[in-house]
Amino acid sequence: MILLLRELLGVALFWALGVAIVRLFARGSSTPAKFLILFLGAGIGAGTSSIIWFLLYVVAHLKPIFPIAFEIGSLSAAIWAGHRIAERRKEQVVEPKSSDFPGSRRWPKLLFALLVVAPALSSAAYFCMFSWFVPYGEWDGWAIWNLHARVLFNAVHFWASEMAALGYAHPDYPLLEPLAIMRLWVLGGRESPLGSILIGFVFTFATAGVLFSAIALLKGWWQAVVGTVTLLGMSTFVHLGAAQYADVPLSFFLLSAVVLVACYTVSRNRYLIALAGLAGGFAAWTKNEGWLFTAALLFGYCLLVFRQEMKTGLRRDIQCFGVAFAIPALITVLATKMVGSPSDVLRWASKLDSWLRLLEWKRISLVLANFGSKLWSLDNWIINPILVLAAFALLVGVEPRAAIRRTGLIGFAAILLTLIGEIGIYVISEHDVIWYVNTSLQRLYLQLVPVFIFSFLMFCRSPFLSGRTEPNVV
Amino acid sequence: MSIRRDTIAVILLLTPALWSNFHQLLVQWKSFESATAPYDVAQLGSEVQTFKEAGARQERVGYISDAPQDQAAEMLDVMHLQFHFIPTLVVKSTDPAFVVAHIRNPANASSFGLRNGFAVVRTCSDGFILLKRQLPK
Numbered sequence: 001m002i003l004l005l006r007e008l009l010g011v012a013l014f015w016a017l018g019v020a021i022v023r024l025f026a027r028g029s030s031t032p033a034k035f036l037i038l039f040l041g042a043g044i045g046a047g048t049s050s051i052i053w054f055l056l057y058v059v060a061h062l063k064p065i066f067p068i069a070f071e072i073g074s075l076s077a078a079i080w081a082g083h084r085i086a087e088r089r090k091e092q093v094v095e096p097k098s099s100d101f102p103g104s105r106r107w108p109k110l111l112f113a114l115l116v117v118a119p120a121l122s123s124a125a126y127f128c129m130f131s132w133f134v135p136y137g138e139w140d141g142w143a144i145w146n147l148h149a150r151v152l153f154n155a156v157h158f159w160a161s162e163m164a165a166l167g168y169a170h171p172d173y174p175l176l177e178p179l180a181i182m183r184l185w186v187l188g189g190r191e192s193p194l195g196s197i198l199i200g201f202v203f204t205f206a207t208a209g210v211l212f213s214a215i216a217l218l219k220g221w222w223q224a225v226v227g228t229v230t231l232l233g234m235s236t237f238v239h240l241g242a243a244q245y246a247d248v249p250l251s252f253f254l255l256s257a258v259v260l261v262a263c264y265t266v267s268r269n270r271y272l273i274a275l276a277g278l279a280g281g282f283a284a285w286t287k288n289e290g291w292l293f294t295a296a297l298l299f300g301y302c303l304l305v306f307r308q309e310m311k312t313g314l315r316r317d318i319q320c321f322g323v324a325f326a327i328p329a330l331i332t333v334l335a336t337k338m339v340g341s342p343s344d345v346l347r348w349a350s351k352l353d354s355w356l357r358l359l360e361w362k363r364i365s366l367v368l369a370n371f372g373s374k375l376w377s378l379d380n381w382i383i384n385p386i387l388v389l390a391a392f393a394l395l396v397g398v399e400p401r402a403a404i405r406r407t408g409l410i411g412f413a414a415i416l417l418t419l420i421g422e423i424g425i426y427v428i429s430e431h432d433v434i435w436y437v438n439t440s441l442q443r444l445y446l447q448l449v450p451v452f453i454f455s456f457l458m459f460c461r462s463p464f465l466s467g468r469t470e471p472n473v474v
Numbered sequence: 475m476s477i478r479r480d481t482i483a484v485i486l487l488l489t490p491a492l493w494s495n496f497h498q499l500l501v502q503w504k505s506f507e508s509a510t511a512p513y514d515v516a517q518l519g520s521e522v523q524t525f526k527e528a529g530a531r532q533e534r535v536g537y538i539s540d541a542p543q544d545q546a547a548e549m550l551d552v553m554h555l556q557f558h559f560i561p562t563l564v565v566k567s568t569d570p571a572f573v574v575a576h577i578r579n580p581a582n583a584s585s586f587g588l589r590n591g592f593a594v595v596r597t598c599s600d601g602f603i604l605l606k607r608q609l610p611k
Contacts, residue, residue, distance in 0.1 A: 115488065118492075119491075119492060119496075122495050122496055122498075122499045123495060123499075125499055126498055126499045126502050129499075129502045129503065130502060133505070222484065225488075226484060226487055226488065229487075229488050229491045229492060229495070230487065230491050232491070232495050233490065233491025233492060233493075233494040233495045234491075234494070235494050235495065235497070235498035238498070239498070379494065380494060380497075380498075381490040381491070381493070381494050382490050382493055382494070383490050385490070385491075388486060388487055388490055388491075389487070391483075391486055391487075392483045392484075392486060392487045395479050395480070395482060395483035395486070396479070396480060396483045463480035463481075463483055463484050464477065464480050464484075
């Protein structure tokens with residue numbers, strides 16, 4: 001029980017730190033805006049505390065009390081700065097002018113609450129039962145991410161050389177999740193499966209929370225319910241979180257980056273694009289795919305706004321995004337250099353033979369065919385989710401507000417460019433393509449599922465909502 | 475007309491999503507129930523037949539393994555020897571009196587026993603050992 005309390009306190013500390021940091025960039029008085037800040041805080045806090053622990057505990061070899069004190073100091077400073085900033089500037093996030101909360105009668109509210117709470121509780125129950133049964137996670141969970149956390153916990157003074165020795169366990173992988181788990185073990189006083197379960201739980205449900213609150217903010221409550229239930233209905237997504245894979249934390253940061261760019265395009269609060277850059281940096285600090293997606297997001301954003309009236313501030317946008325992205329990105333490069341084990345993708349890309357594989361049509365067609373078949377069999381719905389989503393779009397129609405549609409377009413552009421990049425990586429890889437695709441492609445899709453749902457619903461008109469025609473900007 | 479169409483759209487999308495969500499929970503619940511039911515030694519198969527002689531025939535028996543069966547030996551060695559990989563519990567009984575353990579590294583067996591209040595009753599080939607729960611002093 002004491003272990004649980006100590007680890008829960010550890011979670012509460014990084015979450016509070018994250019909320020305080022997000023509030024420095026964005027403020028809101030409406031309920032969806034407050035929810036969004038709360039859920040974004042979970043990942044931003046985990047990322048920030050992982051950097052603090054990496055620099056002070058793992059690299060500088062200071063005692064645990066120093067990173068703890070630094071976290072508490074940062075939290076106090078962020079709260080103080082947040083109050084000062086709040087006094088100076090007005091509310092600067094997009095907010096609905098009027099709530100579309102379902103009706104004034106009682107039963108729609110009850111139905112609405114049931115539709116949100118029931119799948120969330122069901123997923124939480126599934127997560128807990130699975131964790132009881134498989135406390136150390138599935139293959140990648142225990143053989144890569146938790147193993148890296150064990151190296152950091154048990155061999156912190158010579159972690160880099162020990163990590164480099166784990167040739168089969170991807171020593172080049174970034175350290176956000178292992179550090180978050182190690183931090184809870186240090187705070188708890190011992191290695192326990194509870195730490196990795198808690199981290200998986202926080203990221204799984206914070207992703208659903210970010211999706212819910214972001215859609216509620218931009219599109220209304222009913223659309224938010226549709227999006228969240230669709231995500232929680234993707235049973236493989238919740239399963240992946242309970243299996244303690246880093247794909248779920250990664251999907252949290254990818255979604256956060258897209259949501260913040262979307263909020264920025266509507267509100268023009270430049271702090272939000274900086275926060276999006278930070279989320280993109282944390283995505284790179286979580287998994288190598290984060291680099292590709294963040295580059296795709298920035299490229300897609302530039303491509304789409306270049307023809308719009310917003311292009312005047314584009315250079316400034318890129319600067320803000322880039323500076324915030326650089327902080328976690330540089331830490332990622334530093335950690336990789338310390339371990340001295342280059343990533344597979346960089347190794348393949350450095351060889352001419354690998355690039356020549358791009359000319360092998362048979363290999364390319366094999367990859368493309370697998371991309372199609374894996375997408376079609378992504379989850380175990382009674383009706384294929386692609387067909388269901390298409391029918392939904394046909395019935396509700398297209399979102400009337402151009403500014404909101406544009407946010408969806410940015411998300412789709414990022415997904416498309418990422419998939420093109422992934423196809424390229426599969427083709428140039430030295431692995432057997434079939435094996436490589438079978439062991440990783442479904443997870444790649446699941447990383448992008450929350451971003452896809454968000455972008456898709458930005459394109460669809462919100463059900464039961466007809467009054468608003470302009471973006472809700474304060 | 476629009477509200478009716480919206481209602482159909484929402485129901486169309488939410489029904490399979492909710493079905494998938496609750497179906498997943500139901501499947502997990504069923505496997506949870508069957509996994510926590512106590513096993514008899516005989517049910518564990520021929521691998522542990524030798525333990526019958528140790529008096530475990532009528533007892534509730536759990537089963538643990540320190541790693542999935544299909545792994546490379548190299549990976550197991552590194553995990554066990556260098557990082558004291560905690561055995562992955564696949565306890566088939568909620569409170570077993572005896573535990574059949576498949577542990578390839580003897581150091582893991584003794585550390586697991588000490589941590590969880592088990593004593594080694596008998597060792598067998600291929601890393602199989604029988605542990606007996608000790609009463610708290």
